[in-house]
Amino acid sequence: MREYYQRDRRLHPPALTPDYKTSVARSPRYSMISLQQSASEITGPTFGHNDIDRVDNDLIRNYAKSGDPVGERIIVHGRVLDENARPVPHTLVEIWQANASGRYRHKKDTYLGALDPNFGGCGRTITDAEGRYVFRTIKPGAYPWRNWVNNWRPAHIHVSVFGHSFSQRLITQLYFEGDPLIAKCPIVATIPDQDAIEQLTAKLDLNATVPLDSIAYKFDIVLRGRRSTYFENRPEGN
Numbered sequence: 131m132r133e134y135y136q137r138d139r140r141l142h143p144p145a146l147t148p149d150y151k152t153s154v155a156r157s158p159r160y161s162m163i164s165l166q167q168s169a170s171e172i173t174g175p176t177f178g179h180n181d182i183d184r185v186d187n188d189l190i191r192n193y194a195k196s197g198d199p200v201g202e203r204i205i206v207h208g209r210v211l212d213e214n215a216r217p218v219p220h221t222l223v224e225i226w227q228a229n230a231s232g233r234y235r236h237k238k239d240t241y242l243g244a245l246d247p248n249f250g251g252c253g254r255t256i257t258d259a260e261g262r263y264v265f266r267t268i269k270p271g272a273y274p275w276r277n278w279v280n281n282w283r284p285a286h287i288h289v290s291v292f293g294h295s296f297s298q299r300l301i302t303q304l305y306f307e308g309d310p311l312i313a314k315c316p317i318v319a320t321i322p323d324q325d326a327i328e329q330l331t332a333k334l335d336l337n338a339t340v341p342l343d344s345i346a347y348k349f350d351i352v353l354r355g356r357r358s359t360y361f362e363n364r365p366e367g368n
Contacts, residue, residue, distance in 0.1 A: 142360055143320035150316045151277050186254045189225075189267035193250030200246055201230025201268035205346040206304070207338060209261040210291060213355025217261025222292040223351075224254040225265055232273030232283075241273050266344065269306070277316050284311035284318070291351060300361040304332045304349045321360060329359055 145157035185192045190199060206225075210218040228234050228251065231243030235251050249268060257263050270285045286303045293299070305312050312318055312331065321327050329352070338346035352358045 138357065141321070141323040141326040141357065143322060147316075147320040150320050153320070182254060182256055187263075187265050189227075189249065189251065189253045189265065191266075192253060194248040197248055199229065199249035199268050201249075201271075203266070203344040204269045205264065205266055205338060205340065205344045206287065206332060206349060207262070207264040207335070207346065208332075208349040208351065210257050210263065210351045210353065211261055212353055213358065217257070217259070218353060219257055219259045219261055221257045221261070222254065223257060223263045224252070224290040224292075225267075225287050226252045227267065227287040228270040228273060230268050230271050232271030243271065243273060269345075272311055281316060282311055282314070284309045284315050289349075289351065291353070300353065302330065302351070302359055302361050304347075305330055306347060307331050307333050325357070326360055329357070 145153065147153045183192075190203065193199075210221050210223065212218060226234075228239075229243070229246045229249045231246070233239055233241045233243035233245060235245065235249070246268075253265050253267065255263050255265065267287070270287060272282045272285055274280075274282050284305050286305050288301065288303045291300045291302075305318070312327070318327060318330075321330075332347035332349035335346040335348040338348065340346070
């Protein structure tokens with residue numbers, strides 16, 4: 131029998147946090163309801179190594195057309211774990227991010243930062259038997275956003291973790307240790323617990339750094355339990 135861990139809801143922000151202006155429109159006004167899922171929603175599809183190209187986790191190479199992308203080369207690695215620090219193997223992890231100038235490759239991103247012709251900003255991989263994953267990429271830049279007159283998003287990478295079906299998808303984002311914009315961000319400020327914010331902060335890892343090449347950051351993802359990683363699309367629990 132597996133142990134049950136009561137979720138500590140004090141770590142997670144309420145749906146309505148007016149200083150984060152978008153939450154006003156996004157927060158529910160009525161009680162949530164539970165929708166029954168079919169067998170296909172619960173059990174499939176599953177993802178295997180045959181679905182992943184060998185450079186899918188290398189954002190420096192997987193979109194490049196005429197050379198390397200511009201910016202600071204970094205490695206982001208870590209493990210996907212359960213509440214007892216046991217590895218979660220063979221799990222699909224996807225990331226997407228802005229480029230070094232703070233701009234996404236998306237038609238609705240109109241920020242003045244330049245697009246990089248050699249950087250797509252998306253990658254994916256599958257965790258190994260020990261729950262480990264690794265990405266090579268460019269450190270994203272900060273960018274302004276229309277919350278209040280002078281709000282800037284800290285450098286961050288969006289992270290998606292899949293279970294055995296799309297209904298088990300969890301989404302979060304990681305920040306980088308030492309970034310002064312973390313403490314100024316209205317989105318981060320919705321999280322009431324400093325330790326929970328620290329769990330969203332990738333730590334500098336000089337042991338995994340490649341000399342004269344790429345700085346490494348470590349970011350572990352905890353799926354369940356009292357102090358699980360905060361997931362944006364599962365504020366009600368995971």
